[in-house]
Amino acid sequence: MRKYASATNLRVFSKPSSDLTIEDTTVNCRFFHIDGGHRPVYTDLMTADRALLEEGVVAVDDVFNSNWPGVGEGVYRFFAERREVYLFIGFGILLIRR
Secondary structure, X not given: OOOOOOOOOOOOOOOOHHXXXXXXXXXXXXXXXXXXXXXXXXXXXXXXXXXXXXXXXXXXXXXXXXXXXXXXXXXXXXXXXXXXXXXXXXXXXXXXXX
């Protein structure tokens, strides 16, 4: 990522998302990626919701992977609480735009 993105626009956190604090995250993120099979997806989506700009996009991997049923459960829980989102689905990835 650092090779292709401007270092001033990229922040990488090398820790579990459950350990992120409000001070770690931002409120002006345009793209937020969640590797669904390996993290608590609902918590990640809440972090992404706080961090994204109005028209930001979240990508969630493994939503439809039968090995990770908790991913879909966290996504559905998030949608039940927020009804004003747009979905794009393809190639095993779910994209969410507010």
